[in-house]
Structures are given as structure tokens and as C-alpha cells.
Amino acid sequence: MAHDKHAATSNALPADRGEAPFSDYKVAYSPTQAVAEATRCLYCSDAPCMNACPTRIDVAQFIRKIATGNDRGSAKTILDANILGMSCARVCPVETLCVGACVYNTLGHPPIQIGRLQRYVTDRALDEDWQFYTAGPDSGKKVALIGAGPASLACAHHLRRSGHACTIFEKRDVIGGLNTTGVAPYKMKADASLHEVDWLLEIGGIDIKTGVEVGRDVTFDQLERDYDAVFFGAGLGLDSRLGVPGEDLAGVDGAVAWIERMKLQPVDLSGVRHALVIGGGNTAMDCMRELLGLKVPNVTLVYRGTQAGMPGYAHEWKAAQVLGAKAQWQAVPVAFEGDGRVQRAKLALLDGNKQPTGETVLVDADLVLMAIGQGKLGGMLAGLSGINIAKGVVQADEHGFTGRPKWYVGGDARNGGKEVVNAAAEGKQAALAIHKSFG
Amino acid sequence: MADLTTNCGGIISPNPFWLASAPPANSGAQVQRAFEAGWGGAVWKTLGQPIQNVSSRFGGHTIGGARGAGFNNIELITDRPLEVNFREIYETKKRFPKHAVIVSLMVETEDEWRDIILRSIDAGADGLELNFGCPHGMCERGMGSAVGQEPRINERITAWAVKYSTVPVLVKLTPNVGDINPHGLAAKHGGAHGVSLINTIKSIIGVDIDRFVPEPRVGTQSSNGGYCGAAVKPIALHMTAQLARNPGFRLPISGIGGVCNWRDAVEFILLGATSVQVCTEVMLKGYRIVEDMIDGLSNYMDSHGFATIDQMVGKAVPAYSEWGDLDLNYETVAKIDATKCIGCQVCVVACHDGAHQCLHPQEGTRVPRVDESECVGCNLCKIVCPVPDCISMVTVDNGWAPATWNQHMVGAGKLRPKKGAH
Numbered sequence: 001m002a003h004d005k006h007a008a009t010s011n012a013l014p015a016d017r018g019e020a021p022f023s024d025y026k027v028a029y030s031p032t033q034a035v036a037e038a039t040r041c042l043y044c045s046d047a048p049c050m051n052a053c054p055t056r057i058d059v060a061q062f063i064r065k066i067a068t069g070n071d072r073g074s075a076k077t078i079l080d081a082n083i084l085g086m087s088c089a090r091v092c093p094v095e096t097l098c099v100g101a102c103v104y105n106t107l108g109h110p111p112i113q114i115g116r117l118q119r120y121v122t123d124r125a126l127d128e129d130w131q132f133y134t135a136g137p138d139s140g141k142k143v144a145l146i147g148a149g150p151a152s153l154a155c156a157h158h159l160r161r162s163g164h165a166c167t168i169f170e171k172r173d174v175i176g177g178l179n180t181t182g183v184a185p186y187k188m189k190a191d192a193s194l195h196e197v198d199w200l201l202e203i204g205g206i207d208i209k210t211g212v213e214v215g216r217d218v219t220f221d222q223l224e225r226d227y228d229a230v231f232f233g234a235g236l237g238l239d240s241r242l243g244v245p246g247e248d249l250a251g252v253d254g255a256v257a258w259i260e261r262m263k264l265q266p267v268d269l270s271g272v273r274h275a276l277v278i279g280g281g282n283t284a285m286d287c288m289r290e291l292l293g294l295k296v297p298n299v300t301l302v303y304r305g306t307q308a309g310m311p312g313y314a315h316e317w318k319a320a321q322v323l324g325a326k327a328q329w330q331a332v333p334v335a336f337e338g339d340g341r342v343q344r345a346k347l348a349l350l351d352g353n354k355q356p357t358g359e360t361v362l363v364d365a366d367l368v369l370m371a372i373g374q375g376k377l378g379g380m381l382a383g384l385s386g387i388n389i390a391k392g393v394v395q396a397d398e399h400g401f402t403g404r405p406k407w408y409v410g411g412d413a414r415n416g417g418k419e420v421v422n423a424a425a426e427g428k429q430a431a432l433a434i435h436k437s438f439g
Numbered sequence: 440m441a442d443l444t445t446n447c448g449g450i451i452s453p454n455p456f457w458l459a460s461a462p463p464a465n466s467g468a469q470v471q472r473a474f475e476a477g478w479g480g481a482v483w484k485t486l487g488q489p490i491q492n493v494s495s496r497f498g499g500h501t502i503g504g505a506r507g508a509g510f511n512n513i514e515l516i517t518d519r520p521l522e523v524n525f526r527e528i529y530e531t532k533k534r535f536p537k538h539a540v541i542v543s544l545m546v547e548t549e550d551e552w553r554d555i556i557l558r559s560i561d562a563g564a565d566g567l568e569l570n571f572g573c574p575h576g577m578c579e580r581g582m583g584s585a586v587g588q589e590p591r592i593n594e595r596i597t598a599w600a601v602k603y604s605t606v607p608v609l610v611k612l613t614p615n616v617g618d619i620n621p622h623g624l625a626a627k628h629g630g631a632h633g634v635s636l637i638n639t640i641k642s643i644i645g646v647d648i649d650r651f652v653p654e655p656r657v658g659t660q661s662s663n664g665g666y667c668g669a670a671v672k673p674i675a676l677h678m679t680a681q682l683a684r685n686p687g688f689r690l691p692i693s694g695i696g697g698v699c700n701w702r703d704a705v706e707f708i709l710l711g712a713t714s715v716q717v718c719t720e721v722m723l724k725g726y727r728i729v730e731d732m733i734d735g736l737s738n739y740m741d742s743h744g745f746a747t748i749d750q751m752v753g754k755a756v757p758a759y760s761e762w763g764d765l766d767l768n769y770e771t772v773a774k775i776d777a778t779k780c781i782g783c784q785v786c787v788v789a790c791h792d793g794a795h796q797c798l799h800p801q802e803g804t805r806v807p808r809v810d811e812s813e814c815v816g817c818n819l820c821k822i823v824c825p826v827p828d829c830i831s832m833v834t835v836d837n838g839w840a841p842a843t844w845n846q847h848m849v850g851a852g853k854l855r856p857k858k859g860a861h
Contacts, residue, residue, distance in 0.1 A: 044784055046800065067504075107781045
């Protein structure tokens with residue numbers, strides 16, 4: 001991609017960072033391929049693919065526009081519904097969303113490759129810096145957004161179209177949230193996410209304050225006082241821990257923390273012969289594919305349940321298996337052992353009810369990634385009356401309104417941890433509700 | 440095994456598949472390769488005073504990703520010396536005595552016609568085809584469709600040709616007329632042994648929307664050309680059937696226009712053609728398509744109990760009727776096979792926006808519901824449905840005796856209440 005005009009952010013990433021060796025798992029379409037695939041689309045009415053999209057992208061319409069050579073109109077159709085259309089095209093689990101809903105599946109034909117078509121045309125939009133949106137006339141209203149991830153970015157962009165001033169507070173130095181720090185690099189690398197953020201910010205009037213942690217550097221009361229609305233899009237917290245002996249040994253790491261380092265910095269895996277990934281969700285799937293992609297010789301998934309019961313997508317596990325993934329089903333670490341650095345893991349074997357059978361096995365492990373979930377950040381808002389928090393997740397109506405005047409929520413903080421496309425949808429919904437609340 | 444031998448106006452060929460007079464039949468080497476591939480006959484690219492062609496010459500119309508579904512050209516008749524053409528015709532006939540070589544001709548004066556006819560027959564032509572159809576370049580010089588559009592001239596030149604020819608004469612008709620009948624009859628009155636139709640249709644294939652020049656582009660200009668290819672088949676079928684059902688006509692027809700495969704050929708034959716001619720599909724795919732055409736036709740004839748081509752010719756002509764003689768009380772409605780439906784609802788939007796608003800989405804399923812009380816049986820849903828045999832048009836036994844508009848106009852025949860007309 002052409003990054004020239006966005007050199008400042010892209011060049012901030014070291015060229016030899018851990019994600020560098022990865023290439024695209026699904027390669028980009030050439031124009032010829034895109035038109036051929038687009039021409040295959042049946043142009044369904046009330047299309048199931050559109051209904052499967054959390055942001056309700058009018059898929060049939062954007063694909064028809066590719067088929068007729070109207071790429072600019074196609075990109076706008078996508079971006080009207082989802083300003084993060086470029087990253088969603090790459091990171092969405094399309095197999096379970098739009099592509100999974102394609103009626104061609106029922107006919108026994110290959111479904112339309114909607115994600116690849118969307119990537120084709122949104123890549124063009126960003127590479128050629130097509131800008132479809134301008135900020136609305138200044139409304140005099142100010143909105144604070146907490147966290148510079150997909151939810152806040154989508155929310156802020158929609159708010160700017162209505163002329164509301166936006167300030168995003170981000171505790172990290174890097175913006176884009178998990179799109180920048182957490183996406184599997186064979187789907188999207190950090191520089192592509194930063195490019196998207198830069199493109200999106202061209203609407204102007206979105207002030208991002210990095211290195212500022214709300215609750216520490218600025219209080220919630222201050223935000224409530226100084227802004228007309230506050231959007232909480234802080235995502236999730238630190239990787240969860242098992243709380244077993246040896247978990248603090250070097251080489252035992254949180255999955256999300258490790259992925260972030262791998263994406264932004266150089267990583268040295270030369271000494272790693274045996275890696276364990278603990279968990280059965282999609283973060284675990286990503287870790288498996290990433291470690292295998294980085295040539296770790298033995299990578300084993302350790303999951304409490306069976307393969308069938310694993311919450312990670314089947315297509316992700318299949319892709320990991322192709323790379324040589326191994327699995328220890330129905331097992332959980334009960335201790336890590338090693339001399340200053342982890343060398344072995346003691347696994348308790350579990351029965352069908354995920355209860356210990358009494359049997360344990362000792363396996364080699366010189367890197368362990370804990371992918372058993374992340375802490376919830378709802379507690380940050382515990383001091384604000386009128387906001388309900390259930391198991392750390394901020395409760396809200398379908399527009400993201402928390403019940404406390406001025407306070408809205410979206411993304412992982414609201415849904416407990418879903419896809420980028422859900423965050424984009426919730427950010428957009430909240431923006432519309434905030435705009436409406438301004439009357 | 441069916442016998443595919445064809446006798447079209449006295450021109451015998453091992454099968455009804457002929458190359459049309461066009462670039463694929465431009466030279467001896469080409470025609471001989473075509474015969475090797477299985478083509479039964481070839482109408483040699485039109486001979487006349489050799490011309491000079493332009494660059495570029497062809498335009499393609501892509502429809503839904505199908506390249507060349509429509510096609511046009513601004514190429515003229517042969518640009519090769521006549522003596523070369525005649526020598527190659529001779530060599531071709533010598534190598535392939537049982538295949539039909541028909542020589543297409545286009546000149547102006549009677550003397551020229553006599554001369555070129557005699558030379559063609561000397562070279563070994565099995566038949567002649569008079570090119571009264573070319574709609575560009577030659578018609579401005581008083582030839583081609585300028586002749587085909589004027590029955591008196593058509594008849595006169597045909598009579599010249601028949602007078603000088605010892606082999607069958609086919610007249611190739613232009614579709615650039617309001618009614619094909621007088622032109623077919625002119626050929627008949629001139630003594631022709633058969634007609635070929637259709638030649639190409641006057642057309643502009645497209646416009647270069649960046650240069651603001653029509654296509655095919657010749658520098659900064661273009662010109663109208665002749666339209667052909669798969670997209671013109673319906674026009675050609677209609678004109679074929681018009682002549683075939685004309686009791687005053689009764690001449691063999693060589694059907695041309697959008698024949699791409701054996702199915703198209705069967706359609707032409709059922710509507711009255713004896714042989715078919717192919718150009719565009721060969722230009723797009725090569726001579727090799729004839730293998731499937733021969734197999735497909737033969738299998739079709741076997742499965743339908745036809746032993747010879749003649750048994751098929753015109754089989755569907757009696758069912759080609761005037762609108763006023765159609766049974767207005769015949770009623771069909773759409774039925775959707777829910778087990779085949781994939782839920783695309785393309786039929787729903789088509790019916791709602793383009794027909795009679797009688798297909799509706801239903802709660803809890805993607806399979807649409809047909810409101811049979813509103814369905815007029817128009818076929819649109821069946822046409823747009825991507826799943827074969829998912830939507831069928833089912834005959835309704837409504838108890839009404841057949842009645843046509845023509846009967847109704849003379850006080851006979853009671854018409855059922857209209858549907859969907861509120």
C-alpha cells in the first residue's frame with residue numbers, strides 16, 4: 001500500500017517487528033479477479049449476506065458496483081455503513097457472517113468471496129485516498145471518547161459528520177486498538193491499521209490524546225463536566241491468569257500481550273522448541289497460527305474441552321492444523337516448572353464435564369501463552385451511579401446508552417469481546433444516539 | 440443413429456453445420472481445417488472486387504461477463520485477389536469432395552455477375568450465395584443490403600444469377616427491413632433455390648466513454664457495423680419462422696444468427712431451417728465447437744425419434760401463431776419448490792418491481808410465497824431464478840373453454856376474468 005502521506009505513523013513501527021515475515025493468508029484480488037467474482041453475485045433481494053453483517057453493509061449493491069466498474073461508488077456503499085470497511089474486510093470472520101450466509105452455499109456452489117471483494121475496493125479507497133465525508137458545520141457540542149480502538153474511531157467519525165467535536169483519550173502510544181495491536185498479521189499488519197486510522201482522521205476535528213489514561217490522568221468527573229457526551233470504548237483489560245504455581249516464570253505470557261509485542265516489536269523465538277497455547281477461543285487460534293508461522297517447531301493447544309466444544313472457529317483451527325498444530329484436548333495446566341524460565345507444564349486431564357480425572361501429564365514447554373480471556377474494564381465506571389455493570393461488562397440499550405445521562409458505551413466493553421465489525425457497528429449506533437440526544 | 444446428411448436447396452452436405460460467409464471462411468487453409476474438424480459446409484467469404492479494410496474492425500458486447508455475447512464488424516468482403524480465392528476453392532473441393540463449398544458473391548453489373556458465377560462454378564462451387572445483406576460499407580456502393588432492401592432489384596439480380604448458374608443459388612437476406620416476407624418472395628420469384636438469413640443487423644456496438652468515440656474505433660472515428668452473435672438469435676428465429684410459415688414461400692432456408700451450439704441449431708431447424716450457418720461462435724471459440732454440435736444434434740435426434748434432418752424441419756412452425764389466435768383462457772401460475780429454493784429472493788424483487796407483485800417474503804423462511812390469486816403466470820420469476828427447476832409454471836384447470844381474442848372480436852368465445860388488472 002502507498003503510505004507516503006502517512007509516513008509519520010507507519011514509520012514509527014520497526015521494520016523487523018515480529019509480524020514482518022507474515023504474508024496475506026487470503027491474497028488480494030487483481031481487478032480482473034474482482035470483476036469476475038463480482039459478476040458471479042446473484043444480487044439477492046433483502047440479501048442474507050447484508051443481514052449477516054453487524055453494520056448492515058449493502059453487500060449486493062457494493063458487489064454490483066464492482067462488476068460495473070464503479071469502484072468509487074462501491075467503496076462508498078461499504079464505508080457509508082462501516083467506516084472501518086477496510087480492516088473489517090480483512091479481519092471479519094466472513095465464513096460465519098456474510099460469506100457463510102451467501103445463498104450459493106445452499107446451492108452447493110462456492111459462496112461469493114465478499115471479504116476479498118470488500119478488501120479490493122476499500123484498499124483502492126485508502127491507497128488512492130478517496131475521501132467521501134466532510135465534517136458537519138460546528139455544532140458546538142463536544143464528545144469525549146475513551147480508548148482509540150475501532151468502536152471509538154467509528155463513533156467519532158460519525159459524530160464529526162454531524163459537526164460534533166471529538167476528543168479521544170488513549171492510554172497507549174499507539175492508536176487503532178486491537179486493529180493495530182491484536183489482529184493476526186496474516187490478516188492485517190499494524191501498518192495497514194494505522195493507515196486506515198490516518199485516512200479516517202482526515203475528516204478532521206478528531207483530537208487523539210495518546211498516553212492519557214482516563215481514571216488516572218484525567219477523571220471521569222472531569223470528562224462528564226467538560227463534555228456533552230462520553231463514549232466508553234476502552235475494550236478489554238489484561239490477559240486472564242490461571243493462578244497456578246509457576247505462572248510468573250519467564251516464558252509464561254498473556255496471549256494478547258504477546259501478540260501486541262509481536263506486532264509492534266522484534267521478537268526472538270529462536271530458543272523456543274515447544275510452545276503451549278492455553279485456551280480454545282479465537283485468540284488461542286491466532287496464537288497457534290502465529291507461532292507456527294514464526295517457525296516454532298512444536299505448538300500445542302491445551303484446551304479444557306473437546307475439539308467440537310471449542311469456541312474458536314472451526315475454519316481457524318483447520319488453518320492451524322494445516323500448519324502442523326497439535327492439541328491436548330481435555331487438559332488444563334496445574335503448574336509450570338522451570339529454573340527461572342519455564343521448561344515444563346504439568347497438565348491435569350479432564351473428563352467430559354471438564355472435571356479432573358486425577359491423571360496428570362508433564363509436557364515440555366519453553367513458551368506458554370495464556371489465551372483464556374481478558375479482564376473486563378466495566379469496573380472503571382463503577383463509581384458512576386446509573387451505570388449497570390454485569391460481570392465487568394457495561395450494560396446499555398441497543399443504542400449503547402448506559403442509562404446515565406451523557407454516557408454511552410460500545411465495542412468489547414459493551415459486548416464482552418466480539419469482532420471488530422461489532423465494535424464498528426456499536427460505535428456507529430452510539431454516535432447516532434448521541435447526535436439525537438443533542439436534539 | 441440419426442442421419443445428419445443435409446440437402447438445402449440441392450446443396451448436399453454431411454451435416455447441417457456450415458461456416459457462414461465471414462472471416463472463418465476467408466481462405467482455403469481455414470475452410471480445410473474446418474472440414475477436418477467436422478463442419479459439413481462452408482460459405483466462402485464473399486467474393487467481389489477485392490476491397491481494402493480498416494483497422495480496427497470488430498466490436499464485442501459483453502453481457503453479464505459473457506464476452507462477445509453480441510458482436511459487430513465493419514469488415515467488408517474479401518480483400519484477397521479473386522484468382523487466389525478460386526484456386527483455393529478448387530483445392531478445397533479436391534480434398535473434400537463430399538463437403539459443401541458455397542461461394543458468396545457480391546458484384547454490381549450483370550456482366551460482373553455472370554463472370555464471377557462462371558468462375559466460381561469452374562472452381563468447383565456446390566452452390567452460390569448472393570450477398571444481399573451486408574449492412575455497411577458495401578450498401579453505400581449500391582450492393583449488399585441496398586439490394587436486399589429493395590425487392591425489385593433483389594428479384595432482378597437473383598434472376599441473373601439463376602440464369603448463369605448451373606448450381607443452386609441461395610439469396611442471403613438482410614434483417615434490416617420491416618417485414619422479411621416480400622424480400623424472401625422476391626428471391627423466390629427471381630428463381631432462387633433457397634434463402635439464407637439473417638445477415639447482420641445495422642448497429643453501433645458501443646461507445647468508448649473516455650474518448651467519446653463509438654466502437655470499433657478507427658482513429659478518431661467509427662461507423663455503424665453489422666450486429667451478430669448469440670444476442671441476435673431471437674431476431675433470426677423470428678425471420679426464419681416468418682418465411683417458413685408463409686404458404687407462398689416454401690423454399691429451403693439456411694438459418695443464420697446467433698447459432699452457438701446444437702441447441703440453437705435445433706431451434707432453427709424446428710422453425711424451418713434446413714441448414715445452419717455459424718460465424719461468431721467460431722470466431723470466439725474456434726472450429727472445434729462443431730464436435731459438440733454434431734454429437735448434440737445426433738443425440739437429440741435419437742432421443743426424439745428423428746432419423747433424418749428433413750423430419751425435423753419446421754416441426755415447431757405450426758405452433759407459431761398470431762397473438763390474436765392465442766387462448767386467453769389458458770392460465771398458469773408460478774409454483775416454487777421449497778426444497779430447491781436457496782432463498783435469494785431475486786424472484787421477489789423482480790415480481791414486485793417488474794411484474795405483478797404476487798411473490799412475497801414470508802416470516803420464518805426465505806422461501807417466497809406465491810399469491811396465486813394475483814399471479815398472472817408471466818414467467819418472470821422463473822426466468823430470474825438461478826436454480827434450475829425450482830420455479831415451474833403450472834397449468835391451472837380453471838374450467839374455462841379456450842377462447843381467443845379473434846374469436847372474442849366476432850362475438851364468439853367467452854373470456855375469463857382478468858387477473859392482476861386492478
